[in-house]
């Protein structure tokens with residue numbers, strides 16, 4: 001009897017657990033953020049959220065592989081400047097809020113019609129590039145930084161609102177996203193061959209820059225701000241390839257590189273502390289941490305249940321072979337680099353950025369996580 005009962009409760013528990021896992025993700029038309037009645041989203045960031053700014057700066061960076069197919073192949077059937085085969089997390093967040101996709105700031109016509117503006121630029125860093133590369137060979141491209149995006153935002157608000165009351169009224173109904181930022185600061189230094197120990201030294205400065213950005217945005221009139229952290233970068237094909245080692249102690253239980261994940265954890269811990277400080281300094285603002293680290297981990301650890309190919313969780317979809325389907329110097333978008341047959345079965349699109357499908361699951365996770373914290377039903 002007792003045994004039957006516990007078997008029954010186990011079965012019931014399993015059923016509940018499974019329905020919990022499956023049901024929410026079938027509701028792709030659900031718009032949970034709608035309760036917040038946001039009529040605009042203003043976003044700053046890098047390639048994780050650029051929906052078309054860098055592609056409009058082509059004269060400075062004419063040959064980037066992101067500017068052509070197969071980028072965009074699944075959703076837009078053309079490259080839009082988004083680093084994925086389809087939508088980004090910011091697109092899913094806009095959908096969930098019931099507003100159109102954010103217009104890139106540099107698409108003037110769209111901005112004039114739109115609900116919010118996207119200031120993110122694909123290659124942007126938190127720190128100015130000259131600070132980052134003070135003693136190194138400068139990188140060959142034009143890079144933008146967070147403070148330039150905030151200047152754009154300031155210009156935009158000055159040009160758009162008639163007076164202070166108008167501005168306050170409108171921005172009260174807007175969601176601001178500051179980041180993810182900092183990922184490129186670390187990426188560029190890692191690709192320049194700096195050690196993780198060296199990079200740890202600049203983390204406090206990167207986080208301080210993000211904190212100052214949030215202060216500026218609140219100064220512009222923001223009331224609700226989400227500040228995303230960094231992903232577990234030790235799970236990305238680009239680093240799994242570059243830092244591949246036979247030393248099994250370098251990997252965690254999910255075969256991700258511990259040292260690099262540790263760097264993200266350090267960044268995220270300092271960022272959460274900075275958010276605590278910001279809350280004290282700005283009691284009238286709602287400031288929420290965007291837990292991209294755990295959103296990614298959740299997708300990663302439930303990959304098979306979510307329909308990803310369990311044998312390819314660490315392989316990019318668009319890539320030129322190797323253990324992780326990623327080859328430095330022969331990346332997605334370069335002619336001849338193949339694309340996997342079903343991108344929906346992969347988490348990583350190009351070794352650095354996620355697929356349309358992975359972005360959808362991560363965005364859903366983030367939306368569920370931030371919604372109660374945004375305190376919308378007041």
Ligand SMILES: *[C@@H]1O[C@H](CO)[C@@H](O)[C@H](O)[C@H]1NC(C)=O
Nearest residue numbers: 055067068077078079080081
């Ligand atoms: C595809 O995107 C490119 C820019 O990346 C643009 O020049 C071209 O007109 C687009 N084609 C279509 C069919 O929209």
Ligand SMILES: *[C@@H]1O[C@H](CO)[C@@H](O)[C@H](O)[C@H]1NC(C)=O
Nearest residue numbers: 151152153154155156157158
């Ligand atoms: C926007 O207006 C404010 C207040 O007049 C000013 O301090 C700021 O410099 C302006 N921003 C830009 C980018 O011109």
Ligand SMILES: *[C@@H]1O[C@H](CO)[C@@H](O)[C@H](O)[C@H]1NC(C)=O
Nearest residue numbers: 250257258259260262263266
């Ligand atoms: C992770 O970082 C902590 C300090 O934050 C350090 O003590 C530890 O050794 C690091 N672990 C690895 C595997 O790098």
